[in-house]
Amino acid sequence: MPSIVLVDDERWVRTALRKVIERSESPYQVVKECANGQEALDWLDYHEADIVMTDVKMPVMDGLTLVQLLRERPKPPEVVMISGYDDFQFVQFALRAQVVDYLLKPVEVDDMRKCLETIRTRQSAGGTTDAPTPVTAGNEREESPIKLAVRYIQEALPGDVTLQEVAAKVHLNPSYLSQLFKQQMKMNFIDYVLEQRMERAKQLLCRTTLRISEIAERVGYSDLAYFSNTYKRITGMTPTEYRKGRV
Known part of the structure; x- marks a missing residue:
């Protein structure tokens, strides 16, 4: 069964995330809970995991450092950052580090489900790309979220089209899609x-x-x-x- 490592310094948050993952009805299973990045790295030295879900701000080793060190490994797991802060700098870091998603606390079941579906599709396709690949049908599977977002916008116009609506279509957090869109399209x-x-x-x-x-x-x-x-x-x-x- 595909595995997840939860990294957060607050036990109640890890418990809440575990329950959200269970309620998402995904095939992923939490195999380890860690209180900081160093604890997660130590465990991953001797075990494997498909996904690491990490908080940003933690003692001993924060989530940003953890992501950087994971990226140096030959076969890094997929990474999802979870934070209570909708902070531009954190989202920008997540984009540069090719983090799959940036979820805001409290994480909703639908957001978790979409995130895990995205990862499952990426892994089924045989690896990662420069940007998260959303769950879609047919040849859409190989398209980036921004290409899909642009296509959805074109199809929706001249009707109303919102960031939240398009983010849901491409299975990304609205804040994350907003920064990804600005980075790749050079406009908001x-x-x-x-x-x-x-x-x-x-x-x-x-x-x-x-x-x-x-x-x-x-x-x-x-x-x-x-x-x-x-x-x-x-x-x-x-x-x-x-x-x-x-x-």
Whole structure:
């Protein structure tokens, strides 16, 4: 049975995580609980584990140091960081260290289930990649979370699309996806969605004779004035000015 090592200096947290893992109905089993990173490393010197779930802040050896030392091993286990802090520096470190997920306490059953499904898919595919691979069907399995996120955004537009919704689709924590998105797309999630709406508006302005109000509605804006102001802020021109310049 696939195995998990829990690393947290608070026993009640480890107990809670164990119960969440059990309730997730995944095939993974907790085989060891450790109070700090050094204790986990000592145990892993003589045992193997598929996953290490570690807190960030701990005495003796913290989770950041533990992750760095695990990455130096020939066959490191998958790592999930669990923290009570939605801290940019911690999330940034997790991205650089190719941590599978960054879960916030208290961890919900659904979040744990999605995280473990992601790891199971990665391991079934034969290894890790530069970014977590979500559980999907068919040829989607080989796509990165960002490629999948972009595809979901494209499919959802011009309807409403939120970070939480897309994060659920690609089986990642919203905070983790937000930082991953900014790192790989060089812009934040909201700006990307807005840019895509305006690109669709541009196409409609150039290729159709639809009224501006109709175009606004088609790209998700019920308020014409708000659409026009947003369009001008992004492109430097109002929709009417843009259309006239393309004629």
